Amino acid sequence: MQARAKRLLAFVCMTALVLLFSTHNVSAKKTTQYPKSYDLRAHGMVTPVRFQKDAGLCWAFAATSAMESNALMKGLGTYDLSEVHLAYFSLTGVTKPLPGLEGDVLTFTGNKPWYQYGGYSGFATVHLMNGYGAVPESVAPLSMLPSQPSQSLATGHAVLSLTGTKEIKASNKNAVKQAIMTTGALVCGTHFSRNGSAYYNAKTGALYVNKKKNLDHDITIVGWDDNYPRSNFGTTKPKQDGAWLCKNCWGSSWGNKGYFWLSYEDVPSQQDTCYAYEVEKATPSLYIYQHDGGYALYGYEHCTDMANVFTAVSNTTLLRVSNYLEPTSGTLTIYKQDKKNAPGSGEKLLSQHFSTSTTGYRTFLLKQPVSLKKGERFTILFSFDRPTFAYTDYDDIGDWYIDSDITAKSGQSFVKLTDEDWFTDATWNLRMKGYAFLQ
Structure with a gap:
């Protein structure tokens, strides 16, 4: 028998990149010609900018943003999904698991409150694919912190269910563009400090990191501009024009009304894997x-x-x-x-x-x-x-x-x-x- 192979998934937290387990990723090559610029907002396929406040839940905000965008792409309606519900049950588990998952136990062992820890799209994906679904913000609003959702809310409140994901190397520009146009906003990791960054030009809302850095923040990519000027970036500039249009979760008063530009050449994000989410309306039966x-x-x-x-x-x-x-x-x-x-x-x-x-x-x-x-x-x-x-x-x-x-x-x-x-x-x-x- 051949030995078990261990694959590694990147885990995004608010302070460091933690490598937990490994995955191999291959993206299909496309020959489609793409427009020089594209903005999901112009097509009504992005929900409003949210604000994570002091919680370390950027990964959950990015995941719900991507799911909300896909729901709009599919004509399912406009949703405001609960990041707290997704993060809490993804990190701490469900005490009464769904049939077939009895005995599969997730235990939170951190020494700080659960919402101060980071997460990863892979956690959200497994939790959602296990059938727990995404619930409205009203079921478990961000304002409830530092309290936590009741275990009684783990099931029975889903409005959207996850049916699939697409994992695409951020360095594969055409594959990322294809996914944006067909499935909506994509989750991607960046190196970005809320306390300020030497790599971020606050005047233009443009980010470019020219060296390997830990992925410490998740955002969603909602468009691009192949001609976005390299001169708009900070002291260190990329070699070429071009950037991704990104939605952040630090409120609409930050950046360009909650959005910023990420250079195509940004080194940390180019090492990451983007996640596209496919959803449908939840079917309780x-x-x-x-x-x-x-x-x-x-x-x-x-x-x-x-x-x-x-x-x-x-x-x-x-x-x-x-x-x-x-x-x-x-x-x-x-x-x-x-x-x-x-x-x-x-x-x-x-x-x-x-x-x-x-x-x-x-x-x-x-x-x-x-x-x-x-x-x-x-x-x-x-x-x-x-x-x-x-x-x-x-x-x-x-x-x-x-x-x-x-x-x-x-x-x-x-x-x-x-x-x-x-x-x-x-x-x-x-x-x-x-x-x-x-x-």
């Missing part, structure tokens, strides 16, 4: 079959097939599945699982092609609903055209201020690597889910 409640992101290289096995909790109509994938393609198959044999050995209920061009969570609508009876075991199986990386959760996240513990069981998730047989383990689960209506 939609049941999620899932095993993966942990935050750590590990996995196996050279994966040719992966599968999750579930047991129908009631008469079930399976509608779609999701998975965390690198750019790949292959065949998605649903089986009625034989109890004694490996995945794919039972009755085939559905088979269809799938593909994805960016790293991240992707939800696939089944070409037809799959009906299952209560108690029947079924398998969701992905077979890849070429070996890829199989992402899993894991019972480890490092000695930081959150501790992620999972309860995995052998026989829940299976992986097949090149020239090897299926194997399963009691220390991890695949990031694969099924979405269904129960009868």
